[in-house]
Amino acid sequence: MxxxxxxxxxxxxxxxxxxxxxxxxxxxxxxxxxxxxxxxxxxxxxxxxxxxxxxxxxxxxxxxxxxxxxxxxxxxxxxxxxxxxxxxxxxxxxxxxxxxxxxxxxxxxxxxxxxxxxxxxxxxxxxLINPFNLIEKIKHGEKPFVIVFFGINGSGKTTTIAKVVHFLQKHNIDCVLAASDTFRAASIEQLEEHAKKLKVEVIKHKYGSDPAAVAFDAIAHAKARKIKVVLIDTAGRMHSNIDLMQEMKKICKVSNPNLKLFVGEAIIGNDAVNQAQEFNDKVGIDAIILTKADVDEKGGASISISHITGKPILFLGIGQKYDDIEVFDKKKIIKSLDL
Ligand SMILES: Nc1nc2c(ncn2[C@@H]2O[C@H](COP(=O)(O)OP(=O)(O)OP(=O)(O)O)[C@@H](O)[C@H]2O)c(=O)[nH]1
Ligand SMILES: [Mg+2]
Structure with missing residues (x-):
């Protein structure tokens, strides 16, 4: 990196x-x-x-x-x-x-x-800030444990959700997905494709419907079936888009998530840092996932983003496969800088 x-x-x-x-x-x-x-x-x-x-x-x-x-x-x-x-x-x-x-x-x-x-x-x-232990947090947290993912278009939210499902499954934690990106064409099918491969359910409504209602239904489904975790996929949005930020707030209000995760691309450097800060100001974030760290040869965002926002990086996305996700570890980062 x-x-x-x-x-x-x-x-x-x-x-x-x-x-x-x-x-x-x-x-x-x-x-x-x-x-x-x-x-x-x-x-x-x-x-x-x-x-x-x-x-x-x-x-x-x-x-x-x-x-x-x-x-x-x-x-x-x-x-x-x-x-x-x-x-x-x-x-x-x-x-x-x-x-x-x-x-x-x-x-x-x-x-x-x-x-x-x-x-x-x-x-x-x-x-650098080491993240909390997600597995422990989920195991000791309420049921269902709700995680919402947000960030700008194409930052890697949907792919990251699939990776997180795979990560949780390795720890024997079951999930259900909420297709709350009801906006982008083919977004629901994209999530369903991952879900099929990972053998998890997707709760969906029609395109154009209220994303908060989808999240609400997914949580109700998890409660009824005693599924441990609900992962909410949302549409990509710019922090400057007031309507979409209002919508994001509504999704959070209705789903009352245990974790709000900002997904940003490592490769865009300071822009990712600024986005994280804006999302934190407007919706509030608990942690950050930096994707595409595998193609980021500079690494500046992973060094500054926690310092600027005060929030830990939970995961680094390091490729396109389900296994290409790594829990952030500051010791490993410092070591890889060879200082
Ligand atoms: N190299 C690499 N590519 C990634 C990583 N994470 C996601 N991608 C790729 O980034 C592209 C966009 O990923 P999506 O998961 O669709 O992003 P998104 O944020 O859901 O996009 P929208 O729903 O359109 O806002 C896809 O081609 C992914 O395969 C990563 O860690 N490394
Ligand atoms: Mg998506």
């Missing part, structure tokens, strides 16, 4: 180290020249010369950065993070943590790269 970011991050850290080292070497070189001139002129006493050489040695092995020097070198990292879709506010957090770690501290030359990487790792530890 982080194909680009991993490489670029490595290069940026190394460039920062080289830049700091070069700056310090140039600074020291300049002072050496000045002293050489003084020596030539006989202005230097022998003891002073000795002390000075020692000081130079220290300054080439141990660095202390000031603010201006830090800002100069941070730009390289900022550029890489921006290019890889990391949100500005998240970059600022990385900046502040790194600044605290580096400015005014004595750092050995050989440990500079490690210090930068450690700071990045610590920052990711702070901003």
């Amino acid at each position: 982080f194909k680009f970011l991993k490489e670029k991050l490595k290069n940026a850290v190394s460039a920062i180290k080289n830049s700091i080292t070069k700056n310090k070497e140039e600074e020291v070189e300049k002072e050496v020249k000045e002293v050489e001139i003084k020596i030539e002129k006989g202005e230097f006493k022998a003891e002073e010369k000795k002390g000075f050489i020692q000081k130079i040695r220290e300054r080439l092995t141990t660095f202390k950065l000031n603010e201006a020097e830090f800002e100069k070198v941070f730009w390289e990292l900022e550029r890489v993070l921006l290019e890889n879709n990391v949100a500005m506010a998240t970059i600022e957090k990385i900046h502040d943590n790194l600044q605290e770690k580096l400015i005014g501290k004595s750092i050995k030359k050989g440990e500079l790269e490690k210090a930068i990487k450690e700071s990045l790792k610590e920052t990711l530890e702070q901003i």
Whole structure:
């Protein structure tokens, strides 16, 4: 997932180290020249010369950065993070943590790269959020446990629902689906096709009917048949579409879901972050599913989306097959960045 970011991050850290080292070497070189001139002129006493050489040695092995020097070198990292879709506010957090770690501290030359990487790792530890355990939540939750999925058109809602059914079935949890996308042509058939393969029922009404009523019927069906989970598929909608957001609110009001999941595409980077925030403001979200992480080589959205919204990523979609879903694990993410 982080194909680009991993490489670029490595290069940026190394460039920062080289830049700091070069700056310090140039600074020291300049002072050496000045002293050489003084020596030539006989202005230097022998003891002073000795002390000075020692000081130079220290300054080439141990660095202390000031603010201006830090800002100069941070730009390289900022550029890489921006290019890889990391949100500005998240970059600022990385900046502040790194600044605290580096400015005014004595750092050995050989440990500079490690210090930068450690700071990045610590920052990711702070901003990424591990999700709740969905299986435990369902097992201990009320019956039926209702989950509604929403997001913009084509973000992967219906496919993700099928993957979640498969995931739950592996944990012996049964489901029923609500075809509450009564808007897009062929949406009901698409859901039914998945349901047939996965051997689960779909509760449906006609196209154009009220999606909240479909959800209501699916919940009633689950209650009657003692089915543990209801998964509600909804039509893709832009957060800026007031009518469709009202409709989404109605679906939530009628179904009173245990979980509201925002489904966004990892590949669209900051747009996914902004969408999640908008949906959270307007309908409220409990967690995020980032799809198409398999084709996202930058990975910025998965780094910033929880920091910006305060909501965990529950799953990453990593392909088109039913098994291509992964519970989000921040340790795994940090490890895959190879810091
Ligand atoms: N590579 C990849 N493709 C995915 C993933 N999730 C979904 N897709 C594909 O994305 C396309 C859209 O998926 P849908 O599930 O139909 O998306 P949707 O949000 O339900 O779309 P609408 O109902 O039209 O709003 C399909 O071709 C899926 O196969 C994923 O994790 N990785
Ligand atoms: Mg759909």
